[in-house]
Amino acid sequence: MAKFDEMAFYDHKEMTNISYAPPATPWMDTPVQFRPGSYIYPGKARHLEYLGLPNPREWEVTEDDWKLQDNWKQIILEGMADRLQRFRSFKLFMDICVRCGACADKCHFFIGGGDPKNMPVLRAELLRSIYRKNFTAMGKVMGKIAGGRPLTIDVIKEWFYYFFQCTECRRCSVFCPYGIDTAEITMMGRELLGLLGIYVNWIIEPAANCFRTGNHLGIQPHTMKDIFDDFATDIEDITGVSVDIPFNRKGAEVLFVTPSGDIFAEPGIYTAMGYCLFFNEIGLDYTWSTYASEGGNFGLFTSNEVMKRLNSKIYSEAQRLGVKYIIGGECGHMWRVLHQYMDTMNGPADFLETPKNPITGTVFEHAKSTKMIHIMEFMADLIKNGKMPPVDKSRNDDCVVTFHDSCNPARGMGIFEEPRYVLRHVCNNFVEMPENTIREQTFCCGGGAGLGTDENMEMRLRGGLPRGAAVKHVQDTHGVNRLACMCAIDRATLHTVCEYWAHGVEVCGITELVANAMICKGEKKREINMRFQPLPGAEQE
Amino acid sequence: MSFMPSFLISLAAVAVLFGIGYGGAAAGAGAVIGIFVPYAALLLFLGGLVWKVADWANSPVPFRIPTTSGQQKSLDWIRRDPIDSPFTKGEVALRMALEVLFFRSLLKNTKTQLHHGKPVYATDLWLWLAAMIFHYSMLVVLLRHLRLFLAETPFFVTAIERADGFMQVGVPVFYATSIGILLGLLWLLSRRILNPMVRYISLPNDYFPLLLLLGIAGSGFCLRYIDKTDIVAVKELTVGLATFSPAADAIANISPLFFGHLFLVAILFAYFPFSKLMHLAGVFLSPTRNLANNSRAERHINPWNPKVKMHTYEEYEDDFRDLMKEVGLPVEKE
Numbered sequence: 064m065a066k067f068d069e070m071a072f073y074d075h076k077e078m079t080n081i082s083y084a085p086p087a088t089p090w091m092d093t094p095v096q097f098r099p100g101s102y103i104y105p106g107k108a109r110h111l112e113y114l115g116l117p118n119p120r121e122w123e124v125t126e127d128d129w130k131l132q133d134n135w136k137q138i139i140l141e142g143m144a145d146r147l148q149r150f151r152s153f154k155l156f157m158d159i160c161v162r163c164g165a166c167a168d169k170c171h172f173f174i175g176g177g178d179p180k181n182m183p184v185l186r187a188e189l190l191r192s193i194y195r196k197n198f199t200a201m202g203k204v205m206g207k208i209a210g211g212r213p214l215t216i217d218v219i220k221e222w223f224y225y226f227f228q229c230t231e232c233r234r235c236s237v238f239c240p241y242g243i244d245t246a247e248i249t250m251m252g253r254e255l256l257g258l259l260g261i262y263v264n265w266i267i268e269p270a271a272n273c274f275r276t277g278n279h280l281g282i283q284p285h286t287m288k289d290i291f292d293d294f295a296t297d298i299e300d301i302t303g304v305s306v307d308i309p310f311n312r313k314g315a316e317v318l319f320v321t322p323s324g325d326i327f328a329e330p331g332i333y334t335a336m337g338y339c340l341f342f343n344e345i346g347l348d349y350t351w352s353t354y355a356s357e358g359g360n361f362g363l364f365t366s367n368e369v370m371k372r373l374n375s376k377i378y379s380e381a382q383r384l385g386v387k388y389i390i391g392g393e394c395g396h397m398w399r400v401l402h403q404y405m406d407t408m409n410g411p412a413d414f415l416e417t418p419k420n421p422i423t424g425t426v427f428e429h430a431k432s433t434k435m436i437h438i439m440e441f442m443a444d445l446i447k448n449g450k451m452p453p454v455d456k457s458r459n460d461d462c463v464v465t466f467h468d469s470c471n472p473a474r475g476m477g478i479f480e481e482p483r484y485v486l487r488h489v490c491n492n493f494v495e496m497p498e499n500t501i502r503e504q505t506f507c508c509g510g511g512a513g514l515g516t517d518e519n520m521e522m523r524l525r526g527g528l529p530r531g532a533a534v535k536h537v538q539d540t541h542g543v544n545r546l547a548c549m550c551a552i553d554r555a556t557l558h559t560v561c562e563y564w565a566h567g568v569e570v571c572g573i574t575e576l577v578a579n580a581m582i583c584k585g586e587k588k589r590e591i592n593m594r595f596q597p598l599p600g601a602e603q604e
Numbered sequence: 605m606s607f608m609p610s611f612l613i614s615l616a617a618v619a620v621l622f623g624i625g626y627g628g629a630a631a632g633a634g635a636v637i638g639i640f641v642p643y644a645a646l647l648l649f650l651g652g653l654v655w656k657v658a659d660w661a662n663s664p665v666p667f668r669i670p671t672t673s674g675q676q677k678s679l680d681w682i683r684r685d686p687i688d689s690p691f692t693k694g695e696v697a698l699r700m701a702l703e704v705l706f707f708r709s710l711l712k713n714t715k716t717q718l719h720h721g722k723p724v725y726a727t728d729l730w731l732w733l734a735a736m737i738f739h740y741s742m743l744v745v746l747l748r749h750l751r752l753f754l755a756e757t758p759f760f761v762t763a764i765e766r767a768d769g770f771m772q773v774g775v776p777v778f779y780a781t782s783i784g785i786l787l788g789l790l791w792l793l794s795r796r797i798l799n800p801m802v803r804y805i806s807l808p809n810d811y812f813p814l815l816l817l818l819g820i821a822g823s824g825f826c827l828r829y830i831d832k833t834d835i836v837a838v839k840e841l842t843v844g845l846a847t848f849s850p851a852a853d854a855i856a857n858i859s860p861l862f863f864g865h866l867f868l869v870a871i872l873f874a875y876f877p878f879s880k881l882m883h884l885a886g887v888f889l890s891p892t893r894n895l896a897n898n899s900r901a902e903r904h905i906n907p908w909n910p911k912v913k914m915h916t917y918e919e920y921e922d923d924f925r926d927l928m929k930e931v932g933l934p935v936e937k938e
Contacts, residue, residue, distance in 0.1 A: 078721075079718075079720075079721025079722075080721065081718060081721070083718075083800075083801060084800055085800055085801065085803075085804035089605055089606045089804075090804065090805075091605070115913065147663065148662075148663055149663065149664065149666060149908055150663060150664075150665075150666060151660055151661075151663040151664060151665045151889065151891060152665070152669065152890075152891045152892070153663075154659070154660055154663045155660055155886050155889055155890060155891075158656075158660075158880070158882055158886060159880065159882055159883040159886035159887070159890075160880065160883075161810070161880045161883050162802070162805050162806060162807065162810050162880075163710075163731060163735075163802075164731075164799065164801055164802040164805060165709075165710060165713050165731060167801050167802070167805070168714075168715065168716035168801070169714075169716075174716055174723050175723075179801065179804055179805075182801065182805065184805050185804075185805055188805065199878070200878060201878055201879075207605055208605070208613060208808050209807075209808070209809060210807040210808070210809045233671055236671045236892055237671055237673050237709065237712065238709055238710075238712055238713055238714075239709055240703070240707050240709045240710050240735075240883075240887070241883055241886060241887045241890050241893075242671055242703075242709070242887075242890040242891075242892035242893035243890070243892075244669065244671060244892045247669070247892075274915050275915065275920075275923070276920075276924075277920065283924055283927060284924050284927055284928045284931070284933055285924075285927040285928065285930055285931040285933070288931040288932070288933060289931070310933055311933050311934050312934070313934070353924075353928070353933060354917050354920050354921075367666070367667075367910075368910055368912050371910065371912050372912045372913065372914055372915070375912075375914045376914075376915075376917075379914075379916070379917060380917065383917055402899060402900055403667060403668055403669055403899050404667055406899060406900065406903045406904070407666070407667055407668065407899070407903065407904045407905065407906050407909070408906070408909065410903050411903055425679070427678070427679075428901065429676070429677050429678050429691075429898070429900055429901050430900040430901065431900075431901050432899075432900060432901055432902055432903045433899070433900040433901075433903075435900070440678050440679065443679060443682070444679055447679070447681060473672070474671055474672055474673065475669070475671075475672060476672060476676060476897075477672030477673075477674060477675055477676030477684075477685070477688075477689040477897055478675075478676055478678070479674075479675045479676075480675050480682045480683070481678065481679075481682065484682075497725075499714055499725035500725075503672070503673035503674065503688065504712075504714075528723070529723050532722050532723055535722075536722075
């Protein structure tokens with residue numbers, strides 16, 4: 064018998080029997096119900112202690128007493144006042160929503176679950192109602208009539224449930240006539256909960272790990288070296304090429320940073336191996352770092368301060384190693400941080416140089432301040448200038464590929480063409496999913512922003528339904544069997560989503576497909592791909 | 605609060621307010637309603653507007669967080685989207701202009717429906733259309749009202765009136781926006797009531813402004829087409845208000861209906877800065893729309909960039925030095 068944290072527990076019929084009809088009771092009078100499979104376990108005290116966060120303790124979501132500070136109400140209200148003064152987005156988004164409802168059916172959790180509090184507007188109203196009651200004249204005087212409600216422990220529990228049912232994907236903000244961004248609301252909500260020591264372990268443990276070991280998974284430097292030694296062995300078995308994988312090397316031209324999720328588990332490791340093979344093949348003077356061994360940043364899902372603390376390693380390591388610039392791998396929220404936050408938080412990086420491709424001479428002017436470019440920008444430049452190593456696209460002919468735009472690179476960066484350009488260069492069969500499900504309208508994997516844990520399985524599957532249905536659509540109509548994406552969380556969570564909603568579609572990174580197709584100097588006759596599966600045509604010989 | 609009480613409270617509030625204007629004038633308090641109230645409302649409106657915008661502006665924008673809905677500027681040969689991923693101030697201005705003038709984000713609206721458990725997304729422009737009809741009708745109606753406040757009617761007001769009156773069906777000229785504003789509002793209100801999702805999220809704060817505007821537009825419609833009042837006296841009063849020389853003697857010749865209308869307008873002005881209607885000003889300040897997507901080219905400054913505890917490389921090496929040496933990773937201190 065399957066348990067609630069396993070896919071098999073969830074019946075397809077029941078999961079697609081979704082009603083968008085709201086409940087009979089008004090939302091303010093509908094308390095939250097914690098259902099196993101729809102919430103995440105609390106952060107363990109030791110991780111909070113390691114990061115120096117408030118109110119470390121062991122507690123249970125389903126227990127009545129969450130062991131909050133005695134003056135928790137004051138802490139929340141002061142925390143709100145402080146953030147209203149520091150974030151114009153917060154103050155503005157509290158004031159100007161007209162509740163037109165344009166965002167309502169844009170959220171993947173609402174589409175796949177029908178819980179009205181997963182309508183972005185209502186998710187924000189959870190906070191707005193408290194804001195009105197405590198920070199606006201109308202709300203103070205007229206209370207409920209002006210849309211206010213008192214701050215109670217049930218409100219805190221509701222915040223916890225719904226701010227950890229938002230993946231900060233920003234899809235709703237594309238449709239909002241005022242650009243109200245639920246990611247901002249959720250971030251504020253999570254920061255406020257954090258003041259009471261309310262975190263989920265799936266986020267705070269990786270954050271604590273990252274602070275200590277440099278990466279979310281807590282991989283220590285010697286283990287990391289071992290993992291990459293194994294990669295080198297595998298790469299040699301596959302290609303016959305012996306690759307050099309430099310670590311912590313001073314004086315390299317480029318520091319390469321990518322999420323640690325990709326060096327730990329399938330299918331991400333094939334992409335990580337792809338990086339090693341690719342950089343070796345083009346002879347880039349680069350290095351990995353064990354200290355800055357995480358591009359992802361679970362601080363983004365915690366607070367702006369923790370985000371800054373984790374992110375600081377990238378620039379400080381670049382400075383210590385004396386590199387000229389930084390290349391970042393395929394990751395989603397990592398690029399949100401690198402593109403929209405890093406320079407502001409930990410810059411200026413005036414010890415680095417404007418990125419310049421040593422092979423093509425292209426200067427990446429658009430990154431002249433941050434000094435960090437995306438590997439897809441780098442590859443696209445090589446291809447355009449005819450400097451990419453030769454490729455044999457047919458090696459990917461077993462794949463009919465579609466591309467999932469990851470939320471953050473799509474709506475928090477705008478990198479749409481580079482990955483498609485690279486994909487088309489390395490595989491023959493590329494199909495787009497329906498237009499309302501890609502590019503700026505792309506759907507989340509359902510497990511971003513730190514929600515991708517198995518105890519949250521029901522919400523992951525529900526949130527993954529819109530993406531899964533779009534994949535299923537191209538699977539049925541075009542025989543798609545491969546979903547490429549440039550995000551490590553996607554590679555971990557879409558695997559589950561596809562298995563459930565589009566069975567038979569495998570997930571991969573783009574660089575994995577590049578590595579398959581790339582004809583390396585001195586390679587042996589390639590018979591297997593990066594997954595050790597026979598190349599198309601190789602079976603018959 | 606559920607629909608019925610929310611709606612009824614709002615309706616009752618608008619009815620009572622209209623009654624105060626109408627009844628107050630009938631009871632001889634026309635000077636209060638026609639002179640004192642409009643000035644007080646205007647003061648609240650201007651003061652509130654300035655205060656609210658200054659309050660927003662006083663909170664900094666710590667991070668550059670535009671919602672990118674189009675291709676970024678990267679390599680020269682990749683065609684970028686200057687509107688949905690603006691890189692320069694000019695492009696931001698264009699994005700904002702399209703947002704403010706044409707509600708561009710609403711033009712992207714879709715409606716999600718389930719077909720056998722499979723979501724299907726269809727373009728849905730009804731909200732956009734209703735919003736455009738209401739807002740532009742409202743704008744034209746407001747501009748047409750300038751005639752009442754200026755002794756000499758400016759040329760553009762006359763031009764607008766001519767265009768607006770294209771459906772000339774007798775005297776007085778019938779304006780398209782007279783019906784447009786009512787239709788737009790009724791559409792928005794019925795959508796709010798009939799769409800279960802929108803009804804569920806709606807507050808009295810949503811019904812009240814709609815009903816208030818309906819009260820204003822409805823009473824205005826009556827004044828123009830059905831139950832006309834002495835327009836010369838009205839103009840005397842309104843020009844007097846605009847020139848700060850209130851014409852109290854004109855009040856006696858004006859019907860109570862006009863004062864009901866005027867009082868609701870005053871309430872709208874006074875209510876405006878303290879309500880969601882401030883989206884009018886707020887949209888200009890929205891950081892997801894009014895910032896360029898150039899944060900890798902130009903450093904954005906956070907005025908309160910916090911000092912935080914880092915875990916330095918030195919501390920890291922202290923934690924792991926022996927393990928690092930074991931596998932041949934270079935270290936700073938032997």
